[in-house]
Amino acid sequence: MVPTYKSDGVPKATIARMGMYLRCLTYLEQQGTVTISSRELADMTGVTGEQVRRDLSSFGRFGKRGSGYDAKRLKTEIETIFGRGAERWTCCIVGVGSLGTALLASRTIQKWGFKYVAAFDTDPDKVGTRVEHVPVYPLSDLKTIVRREGIAIGAITTPGPSARGIARMLWEAGIRGILNFSPQSIKAPEKIPVLSVDLSQEFLKLSFYIQSAEQRAREEQAEIIAASHAD
Amino acid sequence: MVPTYKSDGVPKATIARMGMYLRCLTYLEQQGTVTISSRELADMTGVTGEQVRRDLSSFGRFGKRGSGYDAKRLKTEIETIFGRGAERWTCCIVGVGSLGTALLASRTIQKWGFKYVAAFDTDPDKVGTRVEHVPVYPLSDLKTIVRREGIAIGAITTPGPSARGIARMLWEAGIRGILNFSPQSIKAPEKIPVLSVDLSQEFLKLSFYIQSAEQRAREEQAEIIAASHAD
DNA sequence: CCATGTGAAAACTTTCACAGCG
C-alpha cells in the first residue's frame, strides 16, 4: 500500500478531499466570496454536495442552514484541522536532485505554511551551497541537524535504494512524519506517518486509464454500428 | 475529485496496487526470484494476501495452486495490462520549470517505457535548448507538434493558473491522456483521462496524519496513566 | 499438502431522502 499510514477514524479519501476544499477556499477568498454552499464547493471539486457536507460534518458543524458556509470561517476551520495554527511546519529535503530542488522551489508548498530549514546531500559540490535559500548539509549531519532544529517533516527525494536507510536516520533523529518520493516502499514505526508518492506510478496508471477509455470508446462505436445494421 | 477519470470496472485502488506489484516484480526479477506467493507480494506492499489474489484475479488466472505465481510470467502479464507491449508511450512536458525538469530527468519513468519527445515553455531563454536531451519548443507550437508527433501523454508542470488553457490545447491537439501536476483542477472531455497530482496537497495530508498520530499517542499514554491509578 | 481463486459475510463509503433550522 503506498500510504503506509492508517488513517484510523477519518477515511483517507476524506482527508484528500478536505485538502481540495481548502485549495478552493483559498481561491474563493481571493475572489472575495463571502458565502459558499456545499453544492458550489462540490461543483468545483467534482464530488457531490452530500459528500462535501458529510466530509465537513465529520469535523464539526460549520454551516448555516439556509445560506451555506461562511467562506472565511470554513477556511480557518480547515486550516486548523490541517494544523496550520500557531505552528509552522519545519521541513527538510533529503536528496538535492531535480525533484528535491523542485520541492524547495515550490511556492505552493510554502503558502500552506511549510518551511524548509535544511537540505541534505552526499555530493560534495552541493554541500555548503544554498538551494532556494536553504542550506545544503552533508548527509552525515542529518541526525544532528534534524534533532537540533526539531524538524517535523522529512521529504526523501533520492532516486536510489538509499530511501530505507534515510527513513531510518530520519525517525531515529526524531522526525514526526516522512514524505517518500522515492520509488521504494518504506516501513517505519507505527507512530511515524509515512506518505509515499511515486511519480512514475502515476504515468503507469494513466497509461492504463488511456487504454480503458479507448477500448470503451471502440466498444461504443461497435454498438452504434451494430444498431445501425439491425433495422 | 483529484482524478477526473472514472475507472469504470476495475477500481482505482486496484490499479494503484497493480502498479506496486509491478514495481515489486521488477525488483524480484533482479534478485532472481522465480516463484512468488500472494503472501510474499502482500508483505512487500503492505496489503493482505487475499487482496493481491483478488486484484490479480480481476485480470485473469495467473497463479498455480500449491506453488504461487511465476514471477517472470506475472511481470509480463501486468506489463501488458499497463500497455507496455508493442507500443512505447510518447510524452511531452509543458512547463520546463524545476518540476518539469525533474520529470524529464527521471530514469524510473523511462524504465516503464515512457519516452519524452518534446517539452514546451514560453521562456525564450529555454526555447531552442535541450533539457535532458529533449528539445524545448515554444508553447505556441504545442498543437502542431503534439499532432505531428502523435504524442500520447501530456504532463502539465506549470505553476500558475495557465493549466486549464494548456489542457485544452493538449486535447485539441489530440492528446490521449493528461497528467496534471499543477495545483489546479482540470476538466477535460470524458474521453480524455486526466490524472492530477498536487505535491503540495501531500504535505498538507501528512501534517494531518502527524497530528492524528500524535494525538492518538497522547490518548494511549493517558489511558496507561489512568489504568495505573485505578488499582 | 500448499496456495490459488472465489462465493459469502463483514466493513466501509456514498447516495438518498428528509427533518430541522436560520
Next chain:
DNA sequence: CGCTGTGAAAGTTTTCACATGG
C-alpha cells in the same frame, strides 16, 4: 424557502473461509 446535517438505504471494497487443483 433553502441549505445543512444526518439517519437509513444502496453500493462498493475488503476480509473470511474454504473448495479446488497442481
